[in-house]
Amino acid sequence: MPNPLLDIPSIDIPPRCYFESIGRITHTFGSNAYVVAVDHDSYFIKTAGDPAHSDPLRGFDQRVKWLRNAQKIRESFDHPCLPTLYATIESPHGPILVYECVDGHLLGSSKTDPTSPYNRFRSMPVDKILKALDLIYEVHTQLSGLGWVMVDFYDGTVIYDFPSEAIHLIDLDMYHLGPLTNTLGRWWGSSRFMAPEEFVVGAALRRSHLSLHARDGRHRLSVRHDPHTIPVSRVRHAIRCCPYSLSHQPG
Numbered sequence: 446m447p448n449p450l451l452d453i454p455s456i457d458i459p460p461r462c463y464f465e466s467i468g469r470i471t472h473t474f475g476s477n478a479y480v481v482a483v484d485h486d487s488y489f490i491k492t493a494g495d496p497a498h499s500d501p502l503r504g505f506d507q508r509v510k511w512l513r514n515a516q517k518i519r520e521s522f523d524h525p526c527l528p529t530l531y532a533t534i535e536s537p538h539g540p541i542l543v544y545e546c547v548d549g550h551l552l553g554s555s556k557t558d559p560t561s562p563y564n565r566f567r568s569m570p571v572d573k574i575l576k577a578l579d580l581i582y583e584v585h586t587q588l589s590g591l592g593w594v595m596v597d598f599y600d601g602t603v604i605y606d607f608p609s610e611a612i613h614l615i616d617l618d619m620y621h622l623g624p625l626t627n628t629l630g631r632w633w634g635s636s637r638f639m640a641p642e643e644f645v646v647g648a649a650l651r652r653s654h655l656s657l658h659a660r661d662g663r664h665r666l667s668v669r670h671d672p673h674t675i676p677v678s679r680v681r682h683a684i685r686c687c688p689y690s691l692s693h694q695p696g
Contacts, residue, residue: 450481450488450543455535460492463536477508480546487546489528491515491618493539502629509539511618516542518617522591524584526614547613553601566605577605577612584614594621594650597632624651 447453449467456463461479464470468483477494480487493508519530529545550562558564566574581603585595596619604613627650632643642648 448483450483450490450534451532453532453534456541457537459495459538460490460536460541464490488531489544489546491542491544492536496538505539512540512542514620514622515618516540517622518588518593518620522588522593524587526580526584526612527617528613528615547604547606547611548609549604549606549611549613551601552603552605553599562605562607563600565607573610576610580612581614588620592623594623594625596620621650624649626650 458466461470464479464481468481470479471482471487472480475494476498477492479490479492481490482488491512493505493512496505499505516530516533519527528547530542531545532543534541534543550565552563552566554563555561556563566577585598588595597616602614602616604615605611606613627642627644627646627648630644630646636644640650642650
């Protein structure tokens with residue numbers, strides 16, 4: 446029997462209506478993303494949302510373009526840290542991307558709640574944090590080798606599963622294949638992850654950019670420990686191994 450999400454090339458009704466007709470929506474993220482349960486399986490699904498919903502920077506045509514870009518990334522590159530893209534379904538509201546639904550917590554969470562995923566991650570043993578950071582470097586080194594430029598990377602694009610110590614990177618939709626020019630001025634994302642070119646209109650970006658606090662070995666996702674306990678040499682070795690343009694943002 447065909448899977449209504451994995452074996453259907455197109456639908457002729459709005460995505461949400463279709464999801465409700467074939468299964469159960471268990472979670473929603475804004476108005477564009479869902480977790481949908483079909484039989485005993487769950488899928489993470491991204492859509493372009495309602496075409497009637499307009500936004501000066503994120504209009505419907507742009508949202509469709511980003512989804513096409515996300516599809517292109519996954520078709521050109523594979524890594525265990527990237528959730529599997531199972532299928533793309535065409536709809537009257539643009540493409541529907543059907544992804545593996547991974548376990549874990551989004552690290553883009555409360556910075557003040559000591560029990561939040563963000564602070565739980567920062568409180569982990571240093572070796573576990575560095576293991577996760579190594580994987581982030583690995584993914585972006587390989588993407589950079591294929592010509593992809595990182596755009597809008599921050600803790601909200603990282604899922605961490607504490608029991609298995611698995612890390613997943615999501616929402617790479619804005620990454621760009623080949624050099625691009627900053628036409629916006631300040632880009633999306635946290636300034637502590639951004640390179641100087643991501644603040645300047647007309648600046649050229651040719652490689653992935655990842656701001657690190659190399660001077661004391663602390664990363665934005667990293668640690669609540671005394672910085673003197675962190676093996677700075679290892680972090681600096683990772684920096685040297687990555688073909689990134691690195692910037693050091695204050696504080």
